[in-house]
Amino acid sequence: MSERRPTVTVVISTYNQPDWLEKVLWGFLTQSIQPDEIIVADDGSTMETAALIERARTELLLPIEHLWHEDRGFRKNVILNRAIASARGDYLIFTDGDCIPRRNFVETHLSLARPNRFLSGGCIRLPRVVAQAIEFDDVRTGRAFQVEWLRRQGVRNVRRVMRLRYSPWRARISDACTPTRATWNGHNSSTWKHLLLRVNGFDERMGYGGEDRELGERLIRAGVRPRQIRHRALCLHLDHDRGYVDQCRLVFNRMLRRHNKRKRVPTTIAGIHNRLPLTANGALPVSLVVMTKNEERSLARCLDSVSWAAEKLVVDCGSEDRTVQVAEGHGARVISSAWRGYGKQRNFAAMQATHDWILMLDADQWLTPELAAELEILLPDLVSSRAAAVLLPMTATYAGRELRYYRSMVRKPKPRFYHRRRARWTEPPIHERLDATGLIQRARHEVLNEVCTSAYDHQRRLLTYAELKVGDCPAPTRRQSSWVLPFIYPAVFAKKFLLQLALLDGARGFILAHNEAQYTVFKRIRLFERTRLQREFGSAKGAFPRALKRSLSSGGGSGLEQTRSSSDR
Structure with a gap:
């Protein structure tokens, strides 16, 4: 008596690519083994995508569920976690809305599924002109997966598509011998639902770039073994624009992956069950506090360097230029106050903030993307600990260039990130210091400080x-x-x-x-x-x-x- 086949859910992520998504759905219509459920995880697409999905339900008779949330930037991991939580299948296959699966795509994943494993498939990237030439009959008959047809459509790099010709035994040998490491690929990977729940799904803090690989790394640390099937399970990747790429989030993704590897983290606190200490608007409970006077030239750079703070507070001391307008234009709350002296003014500004954790910067200082990512990663542990302050290495810039060797102005630690109930500034007219009662940590990356322009x-x-x-x-x-x-x-x-x-x-x-x-x-x-x-x-x-x-x-x-x-x- 044969074992019962596990129920299968295919999860397709998409964002404003209805033409490509339609071709992907054609591919799942022609599968040798039909999935029990298809979930389209929609990261805020327009109504055109919803209309396409409704048409596919009625005309193609596919078992499609459409999960959608509001477009507030790249939040693919958030909608994928919703898809994992709502999936009815025991086994989940993940792909993207720009990847057309080959006829045996679902069958291959199912036949190779093993307990405590995840599978890492492959893709063949097609130029945009070839992607636009693919029609329904090309997918239904399998022509789109023939090397000769792709060459006629304009594919020049024939070596890239030669995997489509591999026989089953050659593909199996190639998977066993390939030096390419098996990773979780968002366009072609699969595993059991309970394993994804074990690691709490995708990390919702991450933007585009390596967010899928990070999930695979945590699965491996949780004891799940990867298996390479990049020659056996193939899909055609259709080229498209990526307007959602954010360089700062790329830095954060890289920093988070390094942090998790160093700490050997198997699960995330920002996943399906989100345990981050967030405010009502979903931001981290930190107040960025900046003291200003006539700082219209440099204030915007300072405020923009801390995008994750729940509050941005500017304490202005009688500016005569456009400092107040610049602050309000970058989402800051402005308070006008007479000058009290450096220490007294810092204490006054900290008490006007909404949150206890204070990031105190001058208008001519700004966080590097690496430090901004480091503090964002560090903050959940800080909130739950008794830490009083974090020393931030400060490096000066002069005439637009960062200093590299001058010891008194390179990586000089200063306590600018602190808990206002555990630390307080002394109040001399100048050269104030922070008196802290509690643990003081030190950041690895640095604040840049424009000491002067001339x-x-x-x-x-x-x-x-x-x-x-x-x-x-x-x-x-x-x-x-x-x-x-x-x-x-x-x-x-x-x-x-x-x-x-x-x-x-x-x-x-x-x-x-x-x-x-x-x-x-x-x-x-x-x-x-x-x-x-x-x-x-x-x-x-x-x-x-x-x-x-x-x-x-x-x-x-x-x-x-x-x-x-x-x-x-």
């Missing part, structure tokens, strides 16, 4: 920082020696340029090391002046601010005032 811009910033730093210093307890002033510049410049390897960054390294040395000299000069003022006024308390105010009113001007007037001009 040498003038860099010097202007450093002079402003020097004034703030000197004003915040305690009163000198001993006399400042004037004889050391001439030696400060060469000592600091040698440290920056030689010891910290700024010389390897060429002219950019020289300019930055020169400006840093000048900054140190200017601070010491201002401290020397403060000592003189202390002797003149007899008391350090309030002496420096009063003298500075008197100097400004007399027209001499301090470095800070000169900076302000220069920017006004």
